[in-house]
Amino acid sequence: MDMVTLTIDGQKVEVPKGSTVLEAAHKANIKIPTLCFLKGINEIGACRMCVVEVKGARALQASCVLPVSEGMEVITNSPAVRESRKVTLELLLSDHNLECPTCVRNLNCELQKLSEELGIKSIRYPGEKHAPRYDDFSPSIVRDASKCILCRRCVSVCHKVQGVGVISPNHRGFNTVIAPVFDLSLAEVACVNCGQCIMACPVGALKEKDDTDKVWQALADPEKHVIVQTAPAIRVSLGEEFGEGRGAIVTKKLPAALRRLGFDKVFDTDFSADLTIMEEGTEFLERLQNGGKLPLITSCSPGWIKFCEHYYPELLENLSTCKSPQQMFGAIAKTYYAQKMGIDPSKIFVVSIMPCTAKKFEAQRPEMNSSGYQDVDVALTTRELSRMLKEAGIDVSKLPDEEFDDPLGISTGAGAIFGATGGVMEAALRTVYEVVTGKELTNIEFTQVRGVEGIKEATIDVGGTKVNVAVAHGLSNARKVLDRVKSGEANYHFIEIMCCPGGCVGGGGQPILSSEERWDTDYREVRGNAIYEVDRSMKLRKSHENPAVQTLYKEFLGKPLSEKSHHLLHTHYTKRPLYPEV
């Protein structure tokens, strides 16, 4: 590799050709403040916070986009640079809704942190603020333009990572606002509710629709039997909000925490993930053996589902008809569980804790009430749960280990790995293999489909049948796979698509990392590895071995794809337009 040597603050630094000055400084442990920078996603030199002096240059240069050159002399910390950064930051603050203590991002705000670090003590240039716009029509995402600093990290994520591109700068100059086209609401455009924009936002301009009040109310209602399910990815992320390391495993703290909040029963979405495998695995075999529509594409990820409905409606028939584990859980809870426990299903209130904002939308879909009621009443994100726990004074890190409740709290490692990209595929393969061959699978770890590579492909020998599988996470990767399917270039039998990068561990409802931390830590990988560790620690690691699932079929559903299964566990999809129809 060609190397380039430059001097930063008198220090010689050698970096590969094509690196930026910011990267070179990072390598030399010289900290340059940034705001719009999001490594690999948003490197556009817009916010002017990372400016540096370069010998021979007329104006200050944005280091995040400035390529290094041999012999370049850079000063990151001159009075002119510091003053410029301060003025820029004061200007941003002068146009920012400074309601910090009541902001959802209080103490986790990059603007706030930067103000502290740069020693901003007053704003020399106060003035008019841009027009506030507040969009809370979406069931998943709230946009508060009064806090937006126009860094465009959300725009780049939406366009580049997710290939959705429903938000962009509108208008110009002081009136510029990041919004859907024509200032429409997110609810009106082809937004998939993934919440990756929230994950990218350095401030409180984007946040999840807060549904905690509904849960507090239900918990306080003595008439209600309030039960909760927690998604696989929560057990490797909730701890982060309580000072545990990134990806810390808190599986056994979860039941303790949720019981202390007042839930009547604490269940696990891993259970219904196992159930999903039973249905989806059977569906796959049926399509494979009976000439059904292939490739079969997984349907666990509600962001992906809505994406398919908007952008690839011609592939809707390829989607598995299985509901997501969240919705299967709700449907079973208000039928099977209600019957078993003798509880009036109208009194059952199902809360789900999800790493996901799209789950809020999914729970509200009109077709998701096959139990006769809304199957899942409220879907909370990891962040909302963390806020509730903090409000209740419950510190997850200090709780004893406890177990999930029976019967909907029993799960296998296969259910757990739903939380990472490739996990659904792997779980399905574990079951499909044994069902088809009737033999025990000795090496159950399909490492070919693991990891943060955007698209993973493998050919698996299932009892003599070669099954071509593909796994994509992040919708721009999904686009590539789908385009290859459409063009006939690829011959897949089974595809797993997860909307969010890294799968659910990287979901839009998860704890938010700063740009700086994201640069140093691949949170998708760290949390993903934790998920596989959870799997390894489980006694049972194949969905069809889940005794509670077996009992469910025996007592209630009959067999996979039975009529009852179809009624409760399967769904249908709707083509959706790209723009509101007028």
Next chain:
Amino acid sequence: MEIYRAHVLVCKGTGCTASGSENVMEAFQKEIEKRGLSKEVRVVQTGCLGLCELGPNVLIYPEGSYYCRVKAEDIPEIVEEHLVKGRIVERLLYKEHLTEERLRSLTDIDFYKKQKRIALRNCGLINPEVIEEYIANDGYKALAKVLTQMKPQEVIDEVKKSGLRGRGGGGFPTGNKWQFAANAKGDIKYVVCNADEGDPGAFMDRSVLEGDPHSVLEAMEIAGYAIGAQEGYIYVRAEYPIAVKRLEIAINQARERGLLGKNILGTGFNFDIFLRLGSGAFVCGEETALLASVEGRRGEPRPRPPFPANEGLWGKPTIINNVETYANIPPIILNGSDWFASIGTERSKGTKVFAVGGKINNTGLVEIPMGTTLREVIYEIGGGIPNGKKFKAVQTGGPSGGCIPASLLDMPIEYDTLVQAGSMMGSGGMIVMDEDNCMVDIAKFFLTFTQDESCGKCPPCRIGTKRMLEILERITNGEGKEGDIELLENLAKSIKASALCGLGQTAPNPVLSTIRYFRDEYEAHIKEKRCPAGACKALIHYEVMADKCRGCGLCVKVCPTGAISGERKQPHVIDQEKCIKCNSCFDRCPFGAIKKA
């Protein structure tokens, strides 16, 4: 070929078209037909002659008689007198402002005498919609020379040696730009013409496109040959319909004659040109924003490097030059770099076109050799300041430029001198201000423009210019505070250093230059709550001077709010509550009895 004894040249540029040259042209054609002169006199539509304010302009050759403000009803007289009887129609001739003399020939007019027209060489002379007329004036000869006698590197060397610098604003050496693009690796390269003329009042690019579109096409082809490109794009604003139409005609005519497209002039060189219409955002004149817009994205600048010469249109090596820059290329190739370099000054070669406006007698387009002084442009070419008012400042370089005071009038016009004076060449806007102009108000005017045209991408420009404008607004409203000037200076300095693109980096110039030269005016506004020029409404009021008022009542009649009252033949009074400071009474009073205070 038919020979005519006289040619009637009717200006059909945007200015003259707006003042009715279409009718004038038709009237000439009808009248000449009626008189049976069709085989003797030819009526030709041309591009801009420069003195737009006096349009519709008509030039009759062989005498070179320059008729101004010609109306359709004047035509029978012109035809009868001038074209039949050979007697010049004196009353319609151009009149010098200073001497009041009616001049018989274009070449006698001060406005033209000091000019040297290279970029505008064909404007007002040929019919821009007829390619033969361009060819007859050495058109496409430079292209032929380049394709048959020169290697690409020789073309670049010639442009380098000429010393030509970009006429769009930055003044970057054109030859170097071409060299970078020629050196850049890649099979696909592009040539782009920046015709997104956005400075308020500047219209030289429009005039070239309307009056001599082939000169730009020819130059782009030469550039394409020099850097190894096969495609060119002209980014022109949709608000220039005549320019767009003439470009379309020119492109089609050039294609038909094998001067554009495949195998040009049988040499095997392929090059084609396409139009892209912009919607008029000022920032799209910035090259990276322009490229984004051509590609169909939001017109926003991006940081450089990479420069377009390496990564431009669709990521390919691209040169972007402005219209006027291109218009200089064919003469440089034909007459040689030495000829071009002999015009102008050491570091600024050739000529520059200025759009002169504001408080000046001859408003219009002038092309002068670099190094001409501001005084020569304003007084000798421009005819001085109207109504005997005193010159205060001249603003050059459009909204990104600065204001130059009277003390620097003898400064030669060059890229570097203008920058030293706190202004810039820019695209060549030149707005003259007299004693009635408040310099704080002027700074506010330009900042309002840039603030409005900011793309909104970087905070220094998006918020910083807004804050500067707010401070200027409070100063002109009489609410200025001690320390506001320093606040402005500090903010301006910071924005200049940290804004992402040229628009933001230069936006504070009008403020900085007016503070530099007219600080006393700022201080009068802030400390004394007084506008010395009497322009800031919030700081003036109108009074009747009782000793001068004769009580004639004229002011009462013109006052739109009924704020003036008084007995006949008695001194009147103005009700300050009702007065909206419209200045009507001041203008109307025959005795000078109204005073602004």
